Amino acid sequence: MFIIRWILGQIILLVNLLTLPKKPKLTAEQQANLAEKTQNLSLYHLNACPFCVKVRRAMRREGIDLELRNIKDKTAGYRDELIANGGKATVPCLRIEGTGEQVEWLYESSDIIEYLKEVD
Numbered sequence: 001m002f003i004i005r006w007i008l009g010q011i012i013l014l015v016n017l018l019t020l021p022k023k024p025k026l027t028a029e030q031q032a033n034l035a036e037k038t039q040n041l042s043l044y045h046l047n048a049c050p051f052c053v054k055v056r057r058a059m060r061r062e063g064i065d066l067e068l069r070n071i072k073d074k075t076a077g078y079r080d081e082l083i084a085n086g087g088k089a090t091v092p093c094l095r096i097e098g099t100g101e102q103v104e105w106l107y108e109s110s111d112i113i114e115y116l117k118e119v120d
């Protein structure tokens with residue numbers, strides 16, 4: 001089962017690589033503006049998860065470059081962090097840091113993509 005999942009994951013990554021969406025042509029000012037508006041966001045993800053690939057492709061299409069937190073990174077402890085604060089280990093999950101101490105954890109790839117589209 002693990003090997004089948006691994007092979008599927010590699011196929012997903014290969015297809016993704018071969019069909020990467022184009023990045024938008026943004027001016028330096030637009031890029032800086034976008035970076036400022038997204039500096040409070042980070043994406044908890046896995047490399048070969050199809051839903052995470054979907055979100056990362058949408059980010060690329062929008063020209064958004066977020067901090068990516070791979071939940072397989074045991075040293076960083078992102079998986080534990082996600083469970084403890086978001087409530088479950090499902091990825092993708094967008095961590096949205098609000099003003100003050102407020103943090104929102106947004107699950108569901110489609111909702112994350114909608115949110116990112118509205119950022120600009």
Ligand SMILES: N[C@@H](CCC(=O)N[C@@H](CS)C(=O)NCC(=O)O)C(=O)O
Nearest residue numbers: 049050051089090091092108109110
């Ligand atoms: N409906 C969700 C599905 C997300 C999902 O199933 N993610 C898988 C990885 S591909 C996962 O995190 N599974 C482990 C878990 O839910 O604990 C979405 O669109 O984001």
